[in-house]
Amino acid sequence: MTRKHDLPARRRSDISSVLAARIVQYLAAEKLPVGTHVPTQNLADRFAVSRSPVNEALELLSKKGLVIHRQNKGYFTSAIAPETPEHVGLALEDTLSSVYFRIAEDRLSGRLDGQVSENLLRQTYDLTRSQLNQLLGRIAQEGWAERRPGYGWTFSTILTTPEALEQTYRLRMAIEPAALLEPTFQLGREAAAQCRATEQWFLSGGIETASADTLYERGVRFHETLAAASRNPFFLDALRRVNRVRRLLAYRSMLDRQRYYSQTREHLHILDLLLRDRNEEASAAMARHLRSVVKNLKKIKPLLKV
Amino acid sequence: MTRKHDLPARRRSDISSVLAARIVQYLAAEKLPVGTHVPTQNLADRFAVSRSPVNEALELLSKKGLVIHRQNKGYFTSAIAPETPEHVGLALEDTLSSVYFRIAEDRLSGRLDGQVSENLLRQTYDLTRSQLNQLLGRIAQEGWAERRPGYGWTFSTILTTPEALEQTYRLRMAIEPAALLEPTFQLGREAAAQCRATEQWFLSGGIETASADTLYERGVRFHETLAAASRNPFFLDALRRVNRVRRLLAYRSMLDRQRYYSQTREHLHILDLLLRDRNEEASAAMARHLRSVVKNLKKIKPLLKV
DNA sequence: TGTTGCACATTCAAAGCATAAAATGCAACA
């Protein structure tokens, strides 16, 4: 009798746990007084899901004491209000993403062959068929693997080419300054303020204490917020795409934290110019900013070697 | 007894028929003398498949008299050499692509709701599960639909927004002139020659006789060839992506054929400059070219209304 | 020596059932 038959059917993707993490995030951001009623439908609307998973998520949170349940009255905020979901052991990331990064690492380190069959991948990473399809679809669209005409997949050389990281910046140098000059460009006050707050938090110590992931995310968010403000979805889209691939290439370049100080100051400068509607100057500053990042990358090139 | 049980299992995607079409293309391009031996392994290598589907494809072609089979000797070119696969009833496009375009049309015309379940799509377009997954994956990556957190999918407004077409051009105006200025830019002689030949064929009558699809393809190929010559895969990738969406938006704008004459002349001008290594000027010409295309689009705006 | 032709191995898609997760309707309650 094979092992598979003894196991229960694998659980399908469950949004309630991710939802719980997002609810924690939401409660932390809103800073509601203790004992505030949190209506189920309200949350359901906010996260574009139905009440069922919201209920499950709230039940999970009530077990952890983050909300309090009263029969026939619903859920209420408690005195415990963690700053981040991670503090109470909740992950915002779904399981598939972690496999995605494992595949990327295995490929970068050469543990994974240039040509693989789907069965091999399913066994290696313990995936169901649709999970694998989702993953491969994503990877294929990001351009670092493609299905062969018959069976199997080939990984492209994008990830293993040394100049790939610089090439992502060169595309960004074409896109991002142009985005700021789009006629429809309009940066919302709120988004700008939030960007500025984040940058300032980083300047005042965050750079030293934050995790590499957080540092990367913050950079991405700044640049993608500006691209989104262009109100041209194709700009944002192109940037998002290149950033996802860059993430796979960039993690080794984050060892040197000094350069983040000048980066952050440049970000703030660009924000200032945009808020005063000096988009031409902001665009030029953005071009300079990206150029200087590339220049710094070249300096630390020895670090980038595997 | 339901209908389903009476039907045989649906055939899976079969590369041999598409392969046959590509072989016809290849034979037409090579212009081999009648009676030339066409080794199976040779074709298999060229198209990165095994000998099995190549054999099937050749058998198909031999039934149509395009190649001649001799026992224990293999296949040989015959006197019949059609110019295009379409002339002998072979399609280069797979079945899924046609469904893809049907979905896009149905969405554009409003026949398809903004929110749909997968079951509905499977029934409407008669798709298997993995076919639907493939399609939705593709559509999602192109950004005009996304899966809702729970069940179902929502179509984004990209396709139905009137300014979307212009926005695709605005991204191209950022990307394409920059691509010509990449330090690694190098346009192969052969690719350039082929581009030029195509453009000249269009000038000398092709514009009037070619199908709308062919006209669109030719434009895409010209621009993507130049982007590829930048040797920066991210430029090519970004352009390809925006072009795929543009195809869905553009077909109504192809009613007016007059403007293709100036477009073609501009293409040739850009090629000339690039061949003389005057990339700066070529880049400026490309920017002008794209600007003028947008301007012409605005002129024929009434045509674009649904 | 290189290619064909064929048999056999491998790989993956299709179909259908069972079932978990999410959406929804409705009575009970505050």
Place this chain on the structure above:
DNA sequence: TGTTGCATTTTATGCTTTGAATGTGCAACA
């Protein structure tokens, strides 16, 4: 009146079997 709590319906995925399409090794042949 609006919300909760629960039951029911809808939706999509996991698992398995089956078989077709593709890949590959080897003897026969030119």
